[in-house]
Amino acid sequence: xxxxxxxxxxxxxxxxxxxxxxxxxxxxxxxxxxxxxxxxxxxxxxxxxxxxxxxxxxxxxxxxxxxxxxxxxxxxxxxxxxxxxxxxxxxxxxxxxxx
Amino acid sequence: xxxxxxxxxxxxxxxxxxxxxxxxxxxxxxxxxxxxxxxxxxxxxxxxxxxxxxxxxxxxxxxxxxxxxxxxxxxxxxxxxxxxxxxxxxxxxxxxxxxxxxxxxxxxxxxxxxxxxxxxxxxxxxxxxxxxxxxxxxxxxxxxxxxxxxxxxxxxxxxxxxxxxxxxxxxxxxxxxxxxxxxxxxxxxxxxxxxxxxxxxxxxxxxxxxxxxxxxxxxxxxxxxxxxxxxxxxxxxxxxxxxxxxxxxxxxxxxxxxxxxxxxxxxxxxxxxxxxxxxxxxxxxxxxxxxxxxxxxxxxxxxxxxxxxxxxxxxxxxxxxxxxxxxxxxxxxxxxxxxxxxxxxxxxxxxxxxxxxxxxxxxxxxxxxxxxxxxxxxxxxxxxxxxxxxxxxxxxxxxxxxxxxxxxxxxxxxxxxxxxxxxxxxxxxxxxxxxxxxxxxxxxxxxxxxxxxxxxxxxxxxxxxxxxxxxxxxxxxxxxxxxxxxxxxx
Numbered sequence: 001x002x003x004x005x006x007x008x009x010x011x012x013x014x015x016x017x018x019x020x021x022x023x024x025x026x027x028x029x030x031x032x033x034x035x036x037x038x039x040x041x042x043x044x045x046x047x048x049x050x051x052x053x054x055x056x057x058x059x060x061x062x063x064x065x066x067x068x069x070x071x072x073x074x075x076x077x078x079x080x081x082x083x084x085x086x087x088x089x090x091x092x093x094x095x096x097x098x099x
Numbered sequence: 100x101x102x103x104x105x106x107x108x109x110x111x112x113x114x115x116x117x118x119x120x121x122x123x124x125x126x127x128x129x130x131x132x133x134x135x136x137x138x139x140x141x142x143x144x145x146x147x148x149x150x151x152x153x154x155x156x157x158x159x160x161x162x163x164x165x166x167x168x169x170x171x172x173x174x175x176x177x178x179x180x181x182x183x184x185x186x187x188x189x190x191x192x193x194x195x196x197x198x199x200x201x202x203x204x205x206x207x208x209x210x211x212x213x214x215x216x217x218x219x220x221x222x223x224x225x226x227x228x229x230x231x232x233x234x235x236x237x238x239x240x241x242x243x244x245x246x247x248x249x250x251x252x253x254x255x256x257x258x259x260x261x262x263x264x265x266x267x268x269x270x271x272x273x274x275x276x277x278x279x280x281x282x283x284x285x286x287x288x289x290x291x292x293x294x295x296x297x298x299x300x301x302x303x304x305x306x307x308x309x310x311x312x313x314x315x316x317x318x319x320x321x322x323x324x325x326x327x328x329x330x331x332x333x334x335x336x337x338x339x340x341x342x343x344x345x346x347x348x349x350x351x352x353x354x355x356x357x358x359x360x361x362x363x364x365x366x367x368x369x370x371x372x373x374x375x376x377x378x379x380x381x382x383x384x385x386x387x388x389x390x391x392x393x394x395x396x397x398x399x400x401x402x403x404x405x406x407x408x409x410x411x412x413x414x415x416x417x418x419x420x421x422x423x424x425x426x427x428x429x430x431x432x433x434x435x436x437x438x439x440x441x442x443x444x445x446x447x448x449x450x451x452x453x454x455x456x457x458x459x460x461x462x463x464x465x466x467x468x469x470x471x472x473x474x475x476x477x478x479x480x481x482x483x484x485x486x487x488x489x490x491x492x493x494x495x496x497x498x499x500x501x502x503x504x505x506x507x508x509x510x511x512x513x514x515x516x517x518x519x520x521x522x523x524x525x526x527x528x529x530x531x532x533x534x535x536x537x538x539x540x541x542x543x544x545x546x547x548x549x550x551x552x553x554x555x556x557x558x559x560x561x562x563x564x565x566x567x568x569x570x571x572x573x574x575x576x577x578x579x580x581x582x583x584x585x586x587x588x589x
Contacts, residue, residue, distance in 0.1 A: 009108075019136035020136055026338045058111060062142070064142070065145075067118045067132065068114030070112070074109060
């Protein structure tokens with residue numbers, strides 16, 4: 001199995017809390033958030049994770065106006081034999097992607 | 100497959116703990132805020148809550164919420180909360196901090212609140228260097244009230260009260276509060292940030308964290324101005340609003356740190372220890388036994404016309420118009436009247452109700468807390484106000500199935516599917532007038548000519564006027580029919 005296939009981040013959107021403002025779609029640097037086709041119970045299109053490519057940068061979380069609509073997860077340090085601990089790279093900081 | 104590569108994820112960004120899990124203080128939709136999609140308040144709330152989590156100060160934080168859309172900040176923050184009168188949040192914060200110097204005190208205010216009616220309070224709190232943190236949310240307009248111009252409105256920016264755009268000749272120049280406060284000697288930290296793009300948002304988050312940190316360190320007055328989008332009132336999409344902050348608003352309000360004296364600052368000593376609580380009655384000359392007797396007001400109807408009407412329903416059902424026609428008709432008939440609309444600060448998904456009084460005697464209060472007629476245009480309104488109706492009063496309810504838990508022995512009820520009845524007349528929106536017709540017939544206090552005159556003043560469109568007249572007549576008829584049925588049944 002190829003470890004590179006595992007995304008560094010993962011995204012969960014609470015479809016009931018999201019009001020569909022679309023700010024996260026605009027803000028996401030790797031562009032892995034889209035608006036849903038279907039309306040939720042309250043009549044909003046909601047943000048949805050396209051399923052792959054999240055870096056776990058957390059920008060969507062920061063721009064989202066709802067306190068708990070977005071939860072961001074990040075892959076924990078891999079316990080591979082060759083691995084030498086956590087390599088966070090640039091995604092640990094808030095990058096300055098313009099939108 | 101090696102278990103060494105099993106993906107394991109940990110949560111790194113989630114709803115901060117400084118927020119309530121569910122917003123139980125809200126009447127409805129307790130899982131989300133009342134803010135519009137794309138509103139800056141939610142984002143700023145989150146930054147504040149994250150900072151509270153980071154410093155572990157939730158249990159000793161007191162948040163002062165203002166008047167404006169963020170009036171309900173106490174719905175969301177699981178901290179000590181005080182909601183202040185319009186513009187007075189920084190004065191209230193002063194008192195709170197002085198009486199509880201160990202608390203983290205944060206005053207959260209909008210531009211209509213802080214820069215207009217509260218301009219004196221913020222100026223003097225800053226000038227005294229009060230050791231509080233102030234978050235100033237600037238969206239360049241009065242949003243909660245529907246978009247009137249504010250002191251912070253940009254030159255040329257249209258609002259309901261500056262339809263041609265703000266002009267410096269008539270309304271003066273946009274007030275630069277951060278720059279103004281930075282001319283004072285006492286403030287410790289002043290910064291203006293924006294929510295215009297990712298970079299600005301990251302900086303705003305740092306600035307708000309900084310203000311909270313200053314509180315934790317016991318330093319003086321911190322002031323963070325946040326340029327914040329208001330998509331609903333600006334009539335832009337959330338994404339366009341963000342761009343407007345960045346490309347338009349920022350030109351008038353440049354982002355900068357205007358004051359930073361935190362580096363070598365020492366904790367600010369409190370001016371004076373407050374007196375012990377038990378000594379206060381003595382200080383102000385009130386002995387403990389001097390508490391006034393129970394002065395509850397007893398309601399005694401004394402005149403032949405004394406209507407206390409509460410009309411309630413969803414926004415858009417014509418609740419306020421119903422009350423207005425009733426009050427106008429009373430005015431035309433020479434009665435004393437009052438009409439008091441009451442609706443939430445939400446721009447969307449709100450409920451509304453109004454208080455109407457008609458009397459031959461001067462009206463002491465326009466508030467109707469114990470109606471003798473309740474017009475409930477939907478079930479939530481009935482459940483909310485049913486218990487408040489006076490004994491022998493009337494409940495007019497829009498719906499034929501009267502909820503069993505609302506049934507009372509001591510009130511009269513007229514429950515009919517008024518919306519469907521109005522629909523049969525030609526337009527479901529006339530349900531309010533059918534209900535008003537029934538009310539007028541029940542109250543039997545106003546001549547039809549006065550009602551006609553009121554309707555003519557308030558409903559200009561001839562088609563709706565004609566529809567409303569028919570709806571009123573139908574409402575009167577329905578009540579008479581229901582009385583006949585009761586007589587036959589009896």
